[in-house]
Amino acid sequence: MKEESEEQSRAKSERERERGRERESEGERPATAAAIVGKTSPSAMAKKDADLGSDIRAGLLSSSIHPPPAQRMGIDDLLRLHAGEFGRWQLRHFVLTCTAWTLEAFHTMVMIFADRQPAWRCLSDGDCPPEPCGIPSSAWEWVEGTAASTVSEWGLICGQRYKVGLAQSAFFAGCMLGAGLFGHLSDSFLGRKGSLAVVCILNAISGVLTSLSPSYWLYAALRLLNGFGAGGVGLCAFVLATEPIGPSKRGVAGMSTFYFFSGGIAILSGIAYLFPTWRSLYVVTSLPSLLFVLLILPFVSESPRWYLIRRRTDDAMNIMRDIARCNGRALPQGISLKLDDEVDGEEEAGNKQALDCSREAESGSIIDVVRSPATRMRLILMLGINFVCAVVYYGLSLNVVNLKTNLYLNVVLNSVSEMPAFFITAVLLDRFGRKPLGLGTMALSGVSCSIGFMVGGDGAMRTARMVCGVVGIFGMAAMYNLLFIYTAELFPTVVRNAALGSVTQASQLGAILAPLVVVAGDRVPFAVFGACGIAGALLTYYLPETMNQPLYDTMTGIENAEGQKLLD
Template structure:
């Protein structure tokens, strides 16, 4: 009897095992990266914090290479060699009758005599740098979306900056100096956008906005540090060497600890690498991803992934942005807004050299004064939304610049009022400049994000090229130009869509479908 029961139990167990073996395994849960971060890996944990800080240090390097011109191209103090009345300018004084207080090696102006009729060359070399930035932003914006990736592109631009910065210090003539400044700008143009996208793409949707806005703290801190470095190293050649070496140290000591973007892996169809990175993020954040969970692009069907979709994901470029009416309009608007923002921001910033105060202290205070704008925008970003905040900050800047234009008189009170209008103007425009990076990143999908950022960054650099020409027009007229740009930029922002709490799309197809569903 016992033997029969045993045999019956064995038959039942075998039957159950056999039937379970015939059942198909449970299908894997396929999630987009934003859902994977939100549900499993963590939106902003220890991994994202470390990665964000290390990557965004590159923004301080960008500040070094950009703002070094304020100190390298400054006009040092001079004095007459003989007793008697000393005119306010060197123009017309015999060459041997005056001398530079700090010697001819203090700046490019003193070494190559860029005064009087040669003063235009200062603006020419500075425009050459921003022209290089404009070209570099477009090229590296495309390359970072293609085979080089975000990390590879950031590595190359930092190496370029280190080499060209050091070569600049050996310039034998002014024209060599201008050429090297163009090459230095070529690398600098790609630093900010590559670092920004690489730092923010692994962050979850609810934390990405505030994190993106925080990148500008590193830029402002870099300017403040540069002021101290320039105070210690008073010759322009030494200053270029000292400000270029940190880019090389960044490549050797920081980049090996930075990871490639999981979104780039995914659009390149390297799903296993993307999943390995997501699991590493989850482990560092004290979480775990189930083996049944895997990644998918937002244009993929859960049943099958078409070959056409895969080709689209790998070949995304600025041409794809222009083909779509939705993204084409967004790109045109962002190009115009970034151009106007740059004219105002760099135009007001360059006025520092005209204040006739301590240059090192003025630049430091200017960089510190921008930080409250970043704090306010970071706090209000996810409360007001991107669009209302952008309209408000540009209007604030534009209105106060117009007020500065209508303030007349040369008295101390009038000068103080114009200075206050300028400070409020740069406060509002610094906030908008900060916002534009995260806003642009959210308006375009991963496959073309850096290419789009490259285009709008090129527009910013064009505005930076033209800003010095506006500044030399006098004291009042620049305020009118800045005010018009601020108000026009606010009006154009009205035509942009709101991106707050929307997903960060990966492909053009995913953006089109997701936007239609969101509207419904």
């Protein structure tokens, strides 16, 4: 009985605990409900409603208060999609910058007139030989006086004739040195615009000092200094003019720069006619470089690509906004710039690859070009092509003094004849591509000069040889124009000017040798020019095509692209 009573007691206790748990469970529900409804004061309830409404509004408005992450794209994409590839801004910038090419033509081709051999005459009525060599100095005189040129002032004839070529070679040697130095400086801290200002000031000062030369050797030294500045003008102006232009318009724009150079040669001929003495000619052709720095360059913007590779993204974006505004467009909100090998969404402060990319993008040198397999062979081929092209182009241009006709008219015709070559090349550039066009123009020049070597130099054959020379310079002028845009597209932004400087050095080396080839006379120049043209065509065959290809900013970008091509 006692055991039954204990069992009943335990069962009863168990039932009571069960009912207690049920009451507790049931009590939680009313308590929870009461917390919301029954046991909450009106003021507390209103506060909770307000808080709930605030949370809802915050969720709805968060997209406007906190915009989505900024869209990042390269300069080419931003120009193509939003700012405009070639509008009013690029046209104004291009024309103002390329004015420097006209001034470079003054400094480069002034030697044709300053170092010319003026007409002379015998003082006696007897027979007069074709050359004054061997005639007593008292038996003849210069028709225009001794102040007409350096040749007449310092007697650079006969055995001293080599000094004319030496002074011309000194100028091109200076160009070779200046192109290398300013190619590097414009890629580094000095920038494209800063480098262009420095070389123009140097040209103005050295040109005026050249006009004051008391002796031949000082004249040659100052021509070296003048060439040092002139060597940097072309490449700095070219890169500065073409980098803000969109990819589909950059080829034609780059080709158009040579119109300014050829136009400068034609203008120079008129200036030389108005100022027939060599000293006054140097002054008149040098001062415009200073005026360019003072009156034109302040209205030219620095390259946004240079700002970008120097990690000055805000400055680059300001220029891109100016481009869009002037072109009648607007950049989307929240858009920003990136280098071509950066990935969207990466944070520069927390991503080691982005930091390495930025450090790499700050500056580059020709050593980086040689070190990279993606650019090494491109550089070697371009060095050879630029060398042979310069030998032919400058050789045929300087040969105008041997035609024994009106020098001023010949120079004008020579410069004007180059313009159709530029136009035809510009039209065909984006239709056939850089490589086929370069190969064809080099082959045309080489074959025509080879024919000129095979024909005679008397009678009708003299005219045939002249035609061969005209066709040769037509083809080489087209290729010379193409080389700048081709070279610029072959190398990334970080080393573009360094590469342009190096190939320009090779070009100037060819220009140094060109006067020596011309001096050989007879058929030798045409033989050399023909061989150079054909060799240049063969080298062009091994270059890659760059038409409609991205304009890379860093070495990593082009190396990744080349690696992807190998995988494909």
